[in-house]
Amino acid sequence: xxxxxxxxRNHTGRYAPSPTGPLHLGNLRTALLAWLFARSxxxxxxxxxxxxxxxxxxxxxxxxxxxDLAALGLDWDGPVVRQSERLxxxxxxxxxxxxxxxxxxxxxxxxxxxxxxxxxHGALREGSYPGTCRELTAAQRAERERAGRxxxxxxxxxxxxxxxxxxxxxxxxxxxxxxxxxxxxxAPAYNLAVVVDDAAQGVGEVVRGADLLDTTxxxxxxxxxxxxxxxxxxxxxxxxxxDGARLAKRHGAVTLGELAAAGQAPADVRARLAVSAGLxxxxxxxxxDELLERFDPGLIANEPSVLTA
Numbered sequence: 001x002x003x004x005x006x007x008x009r010n011h012t013g014r015y016a017p018s019p020t021g022p023l024h025l026g027n028l029r030t031a032l033l034a035w036l037f038a039r040s041x042x043x044x045x046x047x048x049x050x051x052x053x054x055x056x057x058x059x060x061x062x063x064x065x066x067x068d069l070a071a072l073g074l075d076w077d078g079p080v081v082r083q084s085e086r087l088x089x090x091x092x093x094x095x096x097x098x099x100x101x102x103x104x105x106x107x108x109x110x111x112x113x114x115x116x117x118x119x120x121h122g123a124l125r126e127g128s129y130p131g132t133c134r135e136l137t138a139a140q141r142a143e144r145e146r147a148g149r150x151x152x153x154x155x156x157x158x159x160x161x162x163x164x165x166x167x168x169x170x171x172x173x174x175x176x177x178x179x180x181x182x183x184x185x186x187a188p189a190y191n192l193a194v195v196v197d198d199a200a201q202g203v204g205e206v207v208r209g210a211d212l213l214d215t216t217x218x219x220x221x222x223x224x225x226x227x228x229x230x231x232x233x234x235x236x237x238x239x240x241x242x243d244g245a246r247l248a249k250r251h252g253a254v255t256l257g258e259l260a261a262a263g264q265a266p267a268d269v270r271a272r273l274a275v276s277a278g279l280x281x282x283x284x285x286x287x288x289d290e291l292l293e294r295f296d297p298g299l300i301a302n303e304p305s306v307l308t309a
Contacts, residue, residue, distance in 0.1 A: 010204025010231075013038030015069070015076075016048040016194070019062035024254040026209065026239030026247045028072065029273040033236050033300070034207035035074045036279075040295040046201055047076040050194075051084045052187055068256045071266040073288045081201065083193055090188035093196050093226055094181055097155065102225065103181065105151030106133040107144040128177035129154065152189075153182040155222070162217040167205075167234035167297055174217020181222075195219050199228035210235040210304075211246075234297065238304045239276065276305040 015031045017023060023031070038045040047066070051057035066080065097103050106129075108116075116130045134156065136144075144151070157176040165171050181192040194215075198206065213235045223230045239247050247254050259269055267285060274280035274291055278299045286294075 010202065011038060011041040011043035012046065012202050012204045013043060013207060014046040014048055014198070014201065014203045015074075015207075016050045016197075017062075017065050018050045018053065018056075019058055019065060020053060020056040021061060022255040022257065023065050023068050024239075024247050025269070025273065028068065028256065028269070029239055029277060029305075030207070030209050030236055031069055031074060032072065032270065032273050033277060036291060036295045037205060037207045037234060037297070040292055043204070044077040045075070046078060046081070046203065048081040048197060048201070049083065050190070051082055052190065052193055054084070054187070057084070064257075071256060072270050073266070081197070083197065086193075086197065086200075087188065089196050089200060090193050093192060094153065094188065096226060097181060098153070100225070102156050103153045104134055104136075104156060104178075105141060106154045106178075106180070107141075107149040107151050108132050129179070131178055134178060150184045150186075152180045152184040154178045155181055155225075157218075157221060160221050162220050164216065164220055164230075164233065166213070166216075167232060168300060168302065169210075169213070169235055172213075172216070174214075174220075176217050176221045179218045179222075191215055191218050192222060195222045195226065195228060198231055199223065199226075203231050205232045205234065207234045207236060210237055236277075237301060240304045240306050242306060244306070277301070 013034050015034045017027060017031075035045055047069070049062045049065075051062065062082075069076075094103070108129075112132070113129060116132055133151075133154070141151075155178055157178050160176040162174045162176060163171065164174075179191055180189045183189055197203075216233055216235075220230050241247050241254075256266065256269060260266075264272075270288075271280060271285045274286060275282055275284065278301045279291055279295065280286050
């Protein structure tokens, strides 16, 4: 077991959207909160485009996301970093893990993983990888190769226990499963790329949606294995539609462009986001400077918000 260190000095923040679709109100609220966390501590705020999913990522979508953030008044320091331009960094990290004997090929499909018996380590969460390919013999691997199954690369995590303190959710304890570090199409996996990028960019505090909380232990464990500094984390509540489900197109006008077409200016949207986060009262229309002056992480509600029209 290892404990992730709690940074007391580096509050450099970042926002890292995936350019697979326009930012909705939940994404925009997370971006606003990440910006407030960093700027309220006089820290840099960085922007990164997580565009490793080549089949879904589009440059025009990334451009639109940046325009939406700027329309809300959010600024960032330095150039925008794109993961698709940093493949050598990820390859070097994978090579380090492989050299240390920490990786193995995995031939499982998602369906096979879903149908497999639960992992023997009872503390692993539902859906964790059960270790099916961990101890395959050379002959068994050759058989799968002959069947035309390209392997992913998984980390031998050994049920590592990671403890950390989330700034909003308090103490957490994760048991790490054998996560993928390179997908079977050869692309670096999300968890590995995020760890490498945050360290390379000097990110000290990651503010992101609570739906990513379950990835934190994995990422902190990877950082420790790679000898990289570990950032602090603050996982903010999600925004839900009126039906209690995660925000989606079916909930109506949920993007900045759709709301603009309905007559809502960016400043109006920013006010709605501030109210939903507990940083403003209904009817208020605070500026970014006013939000910075009053910003207190203790004001952010721990429960998901329902953002109605």
